Amino acid sequence: MDKLSNYYRNKKILITGHTGFKGAWLSLALSTFGAKILGISKNIPTKPSLYEASQLKQKVKTEFIDIQNLKKTKRVIKKFNPDIIFHLAAQSLVKKSFSYPVETFLTNSIGTLNVLESLREIKKKCNIIIITSDKCYENIEIKKGYKETDRLGGKDPYSASKASAEIILHSYFNSFICKKDNLRISIARAGNVVGGGDWSDDRLVPDIVKSWSKNRTVNIRNLKSTRPWQHVLEAIFGYLLLCYNLNKKKNLNGEAFNFGPGGNYNYSTKEVLEKLKTLWPKKSKIKVRRSSSIAESTLLKLNCAKAKKRLAWRSILNFHSTFDLTINWYINFYFKRKKNIYDFSRTQIKNYLVKFVKKNKLR
Template identity: 40%
Template sequence: MEGLVTLSPTKPNPSFWSGKRVFLTGHTGFKGAWLALWLSRLGAKVVAVSLPPATTLNLAGLIDLDTMIDGRIADIRELDGLKRHLQSAAPDIVLHLAAQALVRTSYQEPVETFSINVQGTANVLEAVRAAGTARAVVAVTTDKVYRNIEQFYPYRETDPLGGHDPYSASKAAAEIVIASYRDSYLAAAGIAVASARAGNVIGGGDWSADRLIPDAIRAWSARETLVIRRPQAMRPWQHVLEPLSAYLVLAERLWSDPKLAGAYNFGPPTYEAASVRDVILLARQCYREGEIIWGDGTEGPHEAAWLALEVAKARHVLGIGARWSLQQAVGRTIDWYRRLERQEGRARELCIRDIEEFERTARQDDST
């Protein structure tokens, strides 16, 4: 296979990122805040745009992210303003994470979801085209871009796109936009573009509505009963640092080999996909208390019952594989919230602690 790696670039390379000009969208979100912090630690010069945080309690505010990067409040749906921000940043690399990222919200606000996720993505790529400084772009979508036919089958990058709910459909449409801009404009301009389809992400610092671990933390910390709507739903769960590391390594590889442009799945091995029940039972074991009511899967709008990703391409082409097991990912996530709740560490310190441990694990794996 062309581009097959013989030495795995298993973690971001500080010498690569030091001094790189990076334009990031979505830095006030959960994943975006973690990524901006990591980039800052790697020595990158980050200019970021995003809407204001969606929740009063949010990771970007808790870690004082604006003291580490040039963070700007802007809407990616406003093309002219986005062009000005990107032009002034003159980035080497663009990482696009801004999105309306919640399935249930997409049912309530479908037009806004399509506007942000589809038109917003087109605007980012158009701004990249206009600026002409970037050499690599990683645009983040989701594992839900595939036409899910509810079979026990891990989806590959070549499988048909689709989406029952507006969120999934909007991200599938964004994938088509990404491929179109890559094929029509950006490849010829020497800009390598890849899309990243990551599995369900957990980690400290997420307070979004209708997400499994944040819902559990809110309920148990308030001594309330956690209600689980679909305990049997299967998903490819992973700690937030897994896909973020993958995005950074992917950008490094695109920089050195533009032929690697394309779509990539990132997640745990298929056999480690787990049910919502499994994850919550692990979380309660780590939290050491908490009541649960198990639903029967009929409440609320449609959500896929089974989803897993085939990650062989990322493993063989990029050398990327999962570092932490599901038990480790859940354990570190719950520990993050517990330490913050007990004032045993500030949010930034807790994030840095996890990043350092993840990097240490990668070094150990590389040496074996």
């Protein structure tokens, strides 16, 4: 067995936000490794959802609570007494944050505060990974890519809520966590992720597959907008590798790491559409409708040199393989319904793991 899978085998792992897109993929990966998982979430955020499509409720123990509730969050974490915590629970949509700014700050900032406060009652050794976002940086649209030491900020409520969560974490780390020998914590910042099982609103790939699967025209706001497109497994395995290294290296305690695609993988919406049209088995209709109601950044790129140097982390998928994996998952879901989604998703994870272990020298 490889070192990464072996580390997580039989570990008690708590995942916040496990019913969300990233949380469900993380749950699938850890269940594949043989971990004992407790997921806590407010609800199932989309319908359909990867959580339901892969029947994770039969595979992972679940507590439906709102992390805005400190008392309940403390109770669940204390009772489960985890070895590892991955905190992903969030209101993760930029556009929604304009409609519900208070809810966004309460979930992303105060929710993180409640998780951190709950850590103070843990007595056993516990490693914690807090997942924030590339949007926590003050985005001045530079081409070099943001480093972990660059200034935090956020013009929109979502970005500001994630920057706020990191400031809260910095305070708690220096005031409490760094003084406890049993706790170690790191921050993971990932960019724009894609992959099968995402049905969130106002995201490019989910909007496309939701429309095309019903033979409808997809409306596109901005063909020139660029993003560092990254498969969800690249980010998930970055989180897993970070926690694995945090357990071994005390000097990673309190550190933040970027996880973005390798090379120059900032592609425009137009290039993504052209790729997806070649993969989709049925008609693919597009209409460009510019919207000025929401201010969107047109350039956002991460510098991942720190993760490469200190974690020996390497991304393994290029632009084309990223979208091949993604669209193959959706084709399986929409057009090959007899195939088991749980098994199909785990097969993607296992195939990725083989390549990841080899490239990151984890055998």
